[in-house]
Amino acid sequence: MAAIEVDRLTMSYGKVKAVDELSFSVAAGSILVMLGPNGAGKSSTIEALEGYRRPQSGKLTVVGLDPVRQQRELGHVIGVMLQQGGVNPRMTPDAALKLYSGYYQTPRDPEEILEAVELQHVRSTSFRRLSGGERQRLSLGLAIIGRPQVAFLDEPTAGVDPAGRQVIGALISNLANDGTTVVLTTHELFEAERLADQIIILSKGKKLYDGTLNDLKAAHGKAQITFSTKEPLDLEELHRSTGLNGTETGRQSYAIMEEPDAQRFASLTSYLAANAIEYFDLSDSARSLEEIYLELTGSTPQPSPSIGTTEKESSL
Amino acid sequence: MKAYLAQARSEIRMSLTQGESLLVTVGIPVLLLLGFTAVKVLPLPHGVTQRVQFLLPGTLALAVMATGMVAQGIATGVDRTYGVLKRLGATPLGKSGLLAAKITAIVVVEIVQVVIMLLVGLALGWSPTGNIFLFVIALLLATVAFSGVGMLLAGTLKSEVLIGLANGIYLVLLFLGGMIFPVTSLPSFLQSVAKALPALASSQIFFHSLGIGGSAPGYEWVVLAVWAIGAPALAIRYFKWQ
Numbered sequence: 001m002a003a004i005e006v007d008r009l010t011m012s013y014g015k016v017k018a019v020d021e022l023s024f025s026v027a028a029g030s031i032l033v034m035l036g037p038n039g040a041g042k043s044s045t046i047e048a049l050e051g052y053r054r055p056q057s058g059k060l061t062v063v064g065l066d067p068v069r070q071q072r073e074l075g076h077v078i079g080v081m082l083q084q085g086g087v088n089p090r091m092t093p094d095a096a097l098k099l100y101s102g103y104y105q106t107p108r109d110p111e112e113i114l115e116a117v118e119l120q121h122v123r124s125t126s127f128r129r130l131s132g133g134e135r136q137r138l139s140l141g142l143a144i145i146g147r148p149q150v151a152f153l154d155e156p157t158a159g160v161d162p163a164g165r166q167v168i169g170a171l172i173s174n175l176a177n178d179g180t181t182v183v184l185t186t187h188e189l190f191e192a193e194r195l196a197d198q199i200i201i202l203s204k205g206k207k208l209y210d211g212t213l214n215d216l217k218a219a220h221g222k223a224q225i226t227f228s229t230k231e232p233l234d235l236e237e238l239h240r241s242t243g244l245n246g247t248e249t250g251r252q253s254y255a256i257m258e259e260p261d262a263q264r265f266a267s268l269t270s271y272l273a274a275n276a277i278e279y280f281d282l283s284d285s286a287r288s289l290e291e292i293y294l295e296l297t298g299s300t301p302q303p304s305p306s307i308g309t310t311e312k313e314s315s316l
Numbered sequence: 317m318k319a320y321l322a323q324a325r326s327e328i329r330m331s332l333t334q335g336e337s338l339l340v341t342v343g344i345p346v347l348l349l350l351g352f353t354a355v356k357v358l359p360l361p362h363g364v365t366q367r368v369q370f371l372l373p374g375t376l377a378l379a380v381m382a383t384g385m386v387a388q389g390i391a392t393g394v395d396r397t398y399g400v401l402k403r404l405g406a407t408p409l410g411k412s413g414l415l416a417a418k419i420t421a422i423v424v425v426e427i428v429q430v431v432i433m434l435l436v437g438l439a440l441g442w443s444p445t446g447n448i449f450l451f452v453i454a455l456l457l458a459t460v461a462f463s464g465v466g467m468l469l470a471g472t473l474k475s476e477v478l479i480g481l482a483n484g485i486y487l488v489l490l491f492l493g494g495m496i497f498p499v500t501s502l503p504s505f506l507q508s509v510a511k512a513l514p515a516l517a518s519s520q521i522f523f524h525s526l527g528i529g530g531s532a533p534g535y536e537w538v539v540l541a542v543w544a545i546g547a548p549a550l551a552i553r554y555f556k557w558q
Contacts, residue, residue: 050406052558075408086403088395090330102322103407146407 003028003181009058011044018044020205031182033192036202042185046152063149079148081139083155089128093119093138104146117141132159150181189290203297220292225256227282242267260284319409320416327421337387345379353440358497372437373522374495379429380458386482388422389466397475402558451525457544458518464547471555489515514543
């Protein structure tokens with residue numbers, strides 16, 4: 001059963017179309033991760049689902065409710081974690097959790113949440129004095145205290161240290177295990193890879209991909225040969241000599257975009273040895289979600305000139 | 317109702333425990349009442365002999381203005397800037413529940429103010445003269461008018477601008493409002509400006525209903541009623557929740 005259904009959602013700001021005929025659905029109890037560069041339309045889509053923005057056209061439902069017409073009813077079944085803030089700077093975690101528990105009919109115990117987000121040691125510290133990670137954990141706690149059917153979490157681990165990320169990641173997994181549908185936006189692709197049941201990649205308001213991580217990797221994540229060199233490599237010359245199609249993935253780091261097999265390894269290493277090119281980190285590996293994401297969104301980083309290189313040198 | 321009660325309790329607690337807010341809503345009005353009753357430097361309206369008969373109604377009007385316009389306006393603006401209002405809009409409390417809770421907090425703070433100031437007034441020799449029923453009606457109108465101005469500022473300005481502007485308007489209205497010295501002491505063009513403002517209208521009606529008796533001029537009621545309708549209407553029209 002779908003917890004969220006979006007049918008041809010379109011949202012514009014002036015002449016700019018932030019979301020363009022977007023359709024998708026999310027199964028109840030699953031974790032959807034929305035990915036996309038800044039300005040891709042993630043926030044506009046989520047804010048429409050939360051009832052904050054009225055769509056120009058299209059139809060949306062969240063657990064069967066219309067977010068615009070039934071915003072009051074929606075408040076009982078969703079939990080929202082904003083990217084930043086959302087808590088009075090004078091309020092302590094203790095007071096904020098007790099206040100929010102007062103909004104719902106069958107809330108979780110504030111003490112239980114305080115423990116789950118590991119904030120007992122700062123329970124009486126005002127929000128403005130909490131660290132970035134503590135603020136994010138409190139914000140997540142407030143989003144889930146009402147036992148929401150759908151939790152919207154906007155970049156929950158932004159500015160959070162690795163230990164805090166573990167806490168937040170475990171909480172999100174537990175939420176889904178308990179039947180809560182989680183909609184997550186993040187720029188942390190490792191986190192997306194770890195948590196997502198469903199991934200949607202957006203760019204310029206349009207959907208580039210909608211499906212599982214496994215399907216995404218099967219379609220775009222074929223294994224490849226990767227290696228690095230001490231000196232820049234002439235990829236055209238490599239192709240002329242060996243027939244291998246290489247691409248630069250970073251500074252003097254390369255990938256051969258073909259199925260790795262013994263013959264291709266042999267061709268490559270022979271070419272490098274024959275041309276006295278020192279290489280290291282040679283391996284065959286599946287492409288990561290980050291590499292697939294960068295390729296799909298067309299944002300593969302360009303190698304930057306080395307530090308200390310003059311403008312004249314770099315243009316040569 | 318559960319959400320409203322939880323929020324109202326929180327708003328009341330915040331209003332009554334925040335030092336700078338209490339200074340503006342209770343401290344300054346009480347200090348002005350005590351100070352200018354004891355120190356006879358400012359003029360009194362014609363026919364008034366007991367300073368407290370003029371200063372108590374005036375400082376009460378100041379207290380109402382401070383609560384609705386300055387304290388609650390700034391608190392709401394800060395909440396808006398920090399995304400608190402946005403977040404609460406997606407809870408069972410909703411926007412209407414939040415507004416109801418804020419109004420409740422204003423009313424509770426005003427009850428505390430009125431009790432404290434009437435007790436201080438009695439201690440200074442105030443003799444109730446007028447119509448308490450008219451005072452209560454005027455108090456409600458002034459509360460709605462000043463809260464409307466506060467919400468209009470809170471819903472349209474960034475918090476840094478809001479804090480400066482709300483305090484600036486507070487001082488201007490204190491000067492033009494006939495609250496601690498009679499408006500007849502001002503130059504005539506400023507008197508004309510003052511007559512259109514809710515500060516003078518409320519202080520004059522309070523003065524008649526608590527200090528000297530008789531009925532306030534009809535236009536004072538009209539001015540106060542226009543502000544009580546117009547300011548909230550503008551706030552509803554232009555308030556931005558995020």
